[in-house]
Amino acid sequence: MSVRHFLSLMDLTTEEIRLIIARAIELKAELRAGTLSTLMQNQSAVLVFEKSSTRTRVSFEAGIAQFGGSSIFLAPADSHLGRGEPIADTARVLSRMANLIVMRTGPHERIEQMAQYATIPVINGLSDFNHPCQLLADIQTFTEHRGAIQGRKVAWIGDGNNVCHSWMNAARQLDFELHIAAPKDYRPDQNLIKDCANNIVLTEDPEAAAKDAALVATDTWSGMGHEKEKEARAKKFAGYCVDENLMRAAAKDALFMHCLPAYRGSEVTAAVIDGAQSVIWDEAENRLHAQKSLMEFLLTRA
Incomplete structure (x- = not known):
């Protein structure tokens, strides 16, 4: 099965959006009941954030932890993206080490490039063009x-x-x-x-x-x-x-x-x-x- 990315709401069908919303409501109830999933046990997600964040960063890091996974946060100064490494190269490397990429950036084209070369799911954590999450x-x-x-x-x-x-x-x-x-x-x-x-x-x-x-x-x-x-x-x-x-x-x-x-x-x-x-x-x-x-x-x- 080919990898799925979420760069825009248009990457989902109407029915998929409804299913995700319904499942979100279920997960909310499960968390309050003390039921935690092990979906991401022994898995990791990389958060490539080129813009500041409060809610997006905390919600993703908390969610990954609740799924039993680990998150790695990369600000511009923390990676070679901030020193001019091509996004394509970063995407290829991260795909071999992690299971998911969340990117928060300026030009929407940067997220599109990340998704083009990544072989793991890429989620748009915000771009100048849209904010689907x-x-x-x-x-x-x-x-x-x-x-x-x-x-x-x-x-x-x-x-x-x-x-x-x-x-x-x-x-x-x-x-x-x-x-x-x-x-x-x-x-x-x-x-x-x-x-x-x-x-x-x-x-x-x-x-x-x-x-x-x-x-x-x-x-x-x-x-x-x-x-x-x-x-x-x-x-x-x-x-x-x-x-x-x-x-x-x-x-x-x-x-x-x-x-x-x-x-x-x-x-x-x-x-x-x-x-x-x-x-x-x-x-x-x-x-x-x-x-x-x-x-x-x-x-x-x-």
Whole structure:
């Protein structure tokens, strides 16, 4: 059987995504019951992280440990990738020593190169283009609180960034309607807009996007790589803060999500993110369970 990689939600079928979410919920219950799998006993995973991380690193390392495996963390200064070694060479070497690679980087092409030459599963832990692991956790969280997301309306408020791109892929894979409110200069990738046209609506009006939505999601306006643009972006995104008025436009039982880190008073108010509709802590925890399910899926099919 050929090796499977997870660089995007589009690497899975709709049914596979649903199976992974269902298994994630099972694994969450098993962990709380004290039942641990030995799936990765005597196996190891290498975490090649070229960008900083809190939730992605901890959730993968904890999940690997709970599976009985070991993780090896490589920051840029820790490997020869940081000194110019070709990704292809690194991929070939790691494939002979480990069982799984998780990569977190900038240009999406770097992860594609890693997967091209690796003979073990490669997981996208974040790239500038998308963040599919986050979406597995987000869909799991929605499912736990509200059931199937198919046919529902979801609002994305703010930057058309990598997380937004993964929400777009989720919309076409799971057949829900995603309304994206973003300033004109910060809309998502044009090619992806075309690919997802049947499931997305673009607007510059946050209230229109949020109207009757079952879920309102956002992200920081100045993510990794855009720190120097913080002041300029704050001006551009004025009016895109998810506040109590915006949440009142959504459905009465609407959930609020944020992939974190969050900046209260910028993209979201404290009243919303710390309020009753917010499920951000479940969302953060579910990174662990969704990624364990993903690793199980990839390792048992490779």
